[in-house]
Amino acid sequence: MSISSITTSVLSSLGNNTGSVIPIATKDLIQNQVLVAEYAKKGGKYDAFEKFVEENGTSAIWLGGLPLIKKLFDKTIYKLAGISSDVDIRKLKEGTSDSTAFAINKLKEQIAAGKAGNTATEQLKALNSVASHKNLAKGLFVGKFAAATALTMAALAGIITYKQKHTKQKAEQNVKLKVIQENILKQNVRNTDVHKMFMSKMDKNTNDTGSLAFKGGIGNALSAFMYNPVLNQMILDGGITGLRAKTARKGERRDVLIKEAFEIACLYPLAVPIQTGFDLLFGKMFGKDIGLNYAVLASERFKNSLGDGSMKDALSDLVKNVDIEKIGVDAAVDKHILNFIYDNPDNPVVKFLKDIGDVATVKETIGKKFGLFNIKQATDEIDSLAYMDTKAIQSSIEKLMKMVSVMNKKGAVGNMDKALNYLKGAQTAKGLSIVSAIAFGIWAMGILQTNVVLKLREKLTGSTENEAITNLEKQIRHQMAFEGNNNSSNALKTIA
Numbered sequence: 378m379s380i381s382s383i384t385t386s387v388l389s390s391l392g393n394n395t396g397s398v399i400p401i402a403t404k405d406l407i408q409n410q411v412l413v414a415e416y417a418k419k420g421g422k423y424d425a426f427e428k429f430v431e432e433n434g435t436s437a438i439w440l441g442g443l444p445l446i447k448k449l450f451d452k453t454i455y456k457l458a459g460i461s462s463d464v465d466i467r468k469l470k471e472g473t474s475d476s477t478a479f480a481i482n483k484l485k486e487q488i489a490a491g492k493a494g495n496t497a498t499e500q501l502k503a504l505n506s507v508a509s510h511k512n513l514a515k516g517l518f519v520g521k522f523a524a525a526t527a528l529t530m531a532a533l534a535g536i537i538t539y540k541q542k543h544t545k546q547k548a549e550q551n552v553k554l555k556v557i558q559e560n561i562l563k564q565n566v567r568n569t570d571v572h573k574m575f576m577s578k579m580d581k582n583t584n585d586t587g588s589l590a591f592k593g594g595i596g597n598a599l600s601a602f603m604y605n606p607v608l609n610q611m612i613l614d615g616g617i618t619g620l621r622a623k624t625a626r627k628g629e630r631r632d633v634l635i636k637e638a639f640e641i642a643c644l645y646p647l648a649v650p651i652q653t654g655f656d657l658l659f660g661k662m663f664g665k666d667i668g669l670n671y672a673v674l675a676s677e678r679f680k681n682s683l684g685d686g687s688m689k690d691a692l693s694d695l696v697k698n699v700d701i702e703k704i705g706v707d708a709a710v711d712k713h714i715l716n717f718i719y720d721n722p723d724n725p726v727v728k729f730l731k732d733i734g735d736v737a738t739v740k741e742t743i744g745k746k747f748g749l750f751n752i753k754q755a756t757d758e759i760d761s762l763a764y765m766d767t768k769a770i771q772s773s774i775e776k777l778m779k780m781v782s783v784m785n786k787k788g789a790v791g792n793m794d795k796a797l798n799y800l801k802g803a804q805t806a807k808g809l810s811i812v813s814a815i816a817f818g819i820w821a822m823g824i825l826q827t828n829v830v831l832k833l834r835e836k837l838t839g840s841t842e843n844e845a846i847t848n849l850e851k852q853i854r855h856q857m858a859f860e861g862n863n864n865s866s867n868a869l870k871t872i873a
Contacts, residue, residue, distance in 0.1 A: 411823030494758030628844030
């Protein structure tokens with residue numbers, strides 16, 4: 378594999394916003410370590426350890442545990458029920474254009490005409506199993522989500538409990554060691570001539586037997602969720618935020634809520650604007666339109682379709698027959714575009730939609746890695762079990778029209794050399810945009826968010842240390858004093 382193909386694969390994965398775990402994993406794993414390092418420098422050793430356990434533990438649940446739970450559910454409960462878990466639940470939504478009925482009819486047409494793909498019969502069987510048991514399919518989906526959410530919450534609660542218990546144990550040991558050191562120091566001071574002279578002076582000048590006090594500065598929801606993957610994800614994230622807030626110790630709930638607010642903002646309302654902003658920045662710097670995915674810009678057939686002019690011609694024909702602005706809005710137009718996609722699999726626009734991910738294709742197993750993991754390769758056969766989001770299709774076609782228009786004005790459409798040169802620059806600009814957006818996310822969560830929390834701590838309490846842990850140490854010290862454990866010998870026995 379060449380360096381170029383490796384770079385293309387990595388950047389395509391990092392820039393994949395269609396649900397790929399790779400960009401999430403990359404950002405999470407790096408930002409977690411940055412966040413831990415910031416707390417280690419300014420928040421204290423307990424804080425750093427707790428953040429290391431909780432953040433990396435949560436990432437492990439997200440990246441490994443959650444997919445595993447869903448996969449186990451698919452392989453057991455779904456299999457026992459005789460329902461295919463591969464059929465997208467959105468195909469069962471009332472009034473949807475890309476329904477199970479539509480997909481079944483298209484597959485039957487293609488099989489009858491001898492134009493069906495290699496897996497058409499299997500896909501038809503899977504669609505029929507879901508279409509015949511819609512309520513069961515919906516129930517299984519909700520059950521899988523509920524089970525995955527419950528187990529995720531339980532695992533996260535376990536992580537939080539573990540890190541809090543570990544901190545308490547370490548704090549107890551630390552306080553006891555400090556008590557020993559303080560008592561030894563006091564005893565040594567009492568035995569000095571200086572201390573005896575000072576105390577005699579104090580006895581002469583005052584009868585006050587009080588001690589000096591040192592004061593520190595410590596002061597239709599179900600339906601909507603079922604058919605909306607973003608809302609589905611938001612419910613799970615909301616549950617995690619709620620759990621973290623509920624299990625937060627006194628004095629750290631503010632820190633938790635600030636961190637979760639940053640996390641949710643970066644995941645939802647700000648994610649697209651941030652990437653779009655970097656696209657505009659680097660597009661301007663390089664003089665290119667980079668609104669499309671990196672994988673598309675790197676696609677050989679996309680380059681060829683622009684170089685030979687076939688994409689421009691196909692797009693012109695589509696615009697004549699379909700009102701692009703009404704795709705995703707008008708049911709009749711949606712039906713027209715979906716039929717067009719099925720009936721014209723080799724059309725340059727349809728191939729573009731496959732490359733960008735709006736039209737999912739069947740993946741075939743071509744081997745095994747380490748003798749265990751299937752190695753899959755995408756084919757050109759449409760995956761009828763997946764869902765075609767016509768609103769996403771409309772958006773992608775508009776972006777394509779814009780890029781073709783810009784390239785055409787530069788004479789890069791219908792001229793292979795100019796097209797390849799333009800797309801090479803666009804790839805570079807897009808790659809920089811993707812890396813910059815991920816770096817910004819890491820900075821926002823690992824550094825900016827952490828410093829906002831620490832600065833606010835310092836402003837409100839006079840210290841950057843975790844108020845909950847500081848309070849815990851005070852509580853332990855108070856309890857030891859109450860129980861009479863504040864002498865050196867007893868403290869040593871307790872530690873031993």
